[in-house]
Amino acid sequence: MALKKDVRLNWWDKIYLPAVFKGMYITISHFFKTLFTPPSKRYTIEYPDRKKEDIPEWYRGLHRLNTYPDGTLKCVACYCCATACPADAIYIEPEDLEDFDKDHPKEKAPKVFQIDLHRCIYCGFCEEACPKDAIVLTNHYEIVHTSREAGIIGIEDLIKTKREGGE
Amino acid sequence: MMEGLLNPQTFMVFKVVVVFVAVLTLVALATWAERRGAAFIQDRVGPNRVALFGKIRIFGLGQPLADGLKLFFKEDVLPLNVDRVLYTIAPVISFIPATMTFAAIPFGKPFVKNGIQYFLSILPPDTNIGVLYIFALAGMGVYGIIIGGWASNNKWSILGAMRASAQVISYELAMTLAVVGVVISAGSLRLDRIIEAQNGLWNIVPQFIGAIVFFVSMFAETNRLPFDFAEGESEIIGYHTEYMSMKFSMFFLAEYANMITASGLFVTLYLGGWHFPILDSTVIGSVVAFVIKLLFVLWCFIWVRWTLPRFRYDQLMRLGWKVMLPLSLINLVIVALFYAYGG
Amino acid sequence: MITVKINDREYQVEEGKTILEVAKEFGIDIPHYCYHPALSIAGNCRMCLVEVKGMPKPMTACSTRVSDGMEIYTDSEIVKEARKGVLEFILLDHPVDCPICDKSGECKLQDYYFKYSAQRSRYEFPKERHKVQKISKKIYLNPNRCVLCTRCVRFLSEITKTFELTTVERGSHTYITCVDPESLDNNPFASNISDICPVGALGLNEFRFKKRVWFTKKVKAICQGCSAGCNIYVDVSNRKQLLDGDDDEIVRIHTAENPKLGQYFICDEGRYSYKLYNDRESRVKVPVLEGEEITVENAVSLIKEKANVRKGVVILSPLHSIEENYAAYLFARERGFDVFRPSSFRKDLPEPALFIEEKKSPNDRMLKLMKLPKVSEIEEIDYDFALFLHNVGKIHSKSEVRILSVLKKSTFSVVFEPVLSEFGRNANLVLPAPIFIEENGCYINAKNLVQRSHKGVDYMYLSKPLWFFLDINFKSEEELLAVFAKEQLNIELDYNRLGTEGFEL
Ligand code: SF4
Ligand code: SF4
Ligand code: SF4
């Protein structure tokens, strides 16, 4: 069922021109506002010259693999993240830790854990899916590579990603 | 030395070159202003990264140059099944009248040197048909669009072209009738007379309605938003869908050249031409006054474009036939009555 | 026949069956762990509790026999409550490390938890921990995950009678342990315990951490190892991932039960035979003519041209399906060629042998039924055209020698095989054959049961079914089966009629 709105214009509205002038006033005021705002204060951050300082913590940027305080990976290579990943960006090769010890009762760990940052769509599903809080998305957004291969990063790089807000 | 060179012939050549170069430069500047202006109106930054020698950024002024180069070096593909001849000449047809129209517009005060009078317009002002000439040529411009749309053998192009032609015809009527008021008040078709008649009181004040009608029709004539039906990027893409490279840029140039001419015409007809208190006491001053006014009207084009949304086609037609035409007639009657009985 | 009422509906059932069996027959699902159709009844998991009218407490469906007029409820409030309770008890000391458990995805505990329990654990104390052990070369045991159904123990004591696993300790400290790893290594059926374990307590070392089961596709097929014709599931990796190259790789083979055949297990040889089929390197990828690769179209027309002779021979194969063999047979009949069959390879049987057959070929029976002469009866071997069907696997060595000499002697010889062998090397033209998982095919096992093996993956490389190469006008394998059944067995047969359990001749 179509909803018809009954609009009645009075003669002032019917001239249109006042509304046009009002609109033009608004646009020109924005024009001058932007014109007299110094570039550093504008909404647009001209990226390579300036950088955004206050990236919120929930921003979904570069991944990080968390470790226990003693440096062992939290990841158990369970593939939950790879299963959840809509972009098939995660590749895992598991390893059988036959001699797990009492403190870290881990049977399985990733031998290879790669994320193809070019395939990744930064949805954060991997973080949601992880039962061990092993993978998190940090707020580092400068993810640039000069080749496709360089965008596939492994465990060594992933554990080096800084936590939110430096460290 | 200058004195020696100053004879009617060299001055003519000088005028032609200057006007042509000035108009094309203005076109480039207008595209820059359009983009930067739009950006600022929308709280953005706009193109600002084209830099001289990769260092000096000059507010993106290099952008039109870069765009021009890009268009120039683009591959020019002749699409399959187009009408080759028409397809090729269409941009030319729309570009030439756009630049030619300017010839009639006086852009400064005439001056006398060595007993010879020099006029600051390319055509001598005593061509009795000044206004007529302009309208004749302005009417030509739409041929380029129609031919381009037709020759492209593309339904979007032809749609754009058809809409453009319908629109131009509708608004030309109202526009011409509005100008008749100006002609009556000046008593001449000569543009210099019209300017002269406005000394002291610009036409925009006594003929406010006519000015509004002319101003609105101007947008329709140049296919600018809110009446850009020929182009209509968001729905039908427009008559130049199949165009690329220099052919496309010719259409592009024509659009901006048309804007400049239309601005010049508005300044001449309603804003007192080169008249301006104090400033018009010298020749240079009068040219400056003219250019300033022209730039302002040009800016209005841009300003309006980024303020108003596009009309619907039926709205456009209704506005043209049911509002603009009666208004211009009313204006005509008022002016005629005034000059018959009042003045 | 007696009448019982299950969930207020009356059924006519045979006397002497248990409630669980009866319910299964009528498609009523009763959850269970310790019950296994091939094993004795233990009744220790309590998962199968149902309400029987007149009984003060819920009864175990797996161990209660039906009696006339019995009224059974499988989803009353009491039953639901009981299942919830049983699951809570089982999960008390369960590690719930599903993310790294290889059973996860096909685990009965997971399934039942979501279906019948779905409640949070109320247990607050530390759980008992045992070490994960590789109890044999093939099997690992994670006692933490065990639900103590003792299926594994019963399998090893009742079926193979080797008694390697047993429970130790008592009460909640009970766990499963291996008392004789060596015997487990040598047990030709040991790997079955990973299939019959309803949870992730027993698993194959080979499959450990290899693939999550949800990245695989289960294809029901027939084991190619011997003429017993065991039903198997072939798990094919179906992870279409750019980074992951092992698409369509066979990751494991496990048991698919066939009650009609009375088969609930498979032997380890068959289970680990999947590696033979993963060898992509040595696959015949394209038709090869005298060492030169040619296109499929060229191969088809070449065969047509070369087979236009008077004296030709087609040697069928017990290693191929009915469809492939019969296509070759029709081809020969049309041209009046001789048709022979090789003898199957015979192997020494392991101890215990159980259902393992001596003949190492899945379709030996078909060729027998067709009453074809053996290759040893070939008299003159200088044929103008020879076609031999070969597959992964072996045939009798005497037949091998004979066939090789036929291939060598013939003017033009063609071998249809998936992996290049001595036959292919001695033939003029080698055609790329699909492996069993790439095509629909039927096999007749030693007990005269016609069974279907399903197509699971696409034809790899340029391999095509034989009827395509021979340009026989068929649209699908199914038509070939129907023609075979009609002409040779004089029955109507199609894939529908075969069903899941096969058709007994
Ligand atoms: S953020 Fe999304 S796309 Fe990227 S790896 Fe994680 S799940 Fe995959
Ligand atoms: S990162 Fe988390 S979800 Fe991914 S494999 Fe490791 S433990 Fe599993
Ligand atoms: S046995 Fe089942 S419930 Fe237990 S960890 Fe494995 S998958 Fe999970």
Ligand code: SF4
């Ligand atoms: S190991 Fe598996 S089969 Fe054996 S008792 Fe435990 S749960 Fe049952």
Ligand code: FES
């Ligand atoms: S299945 Fe009945 S008690 Fe285990």
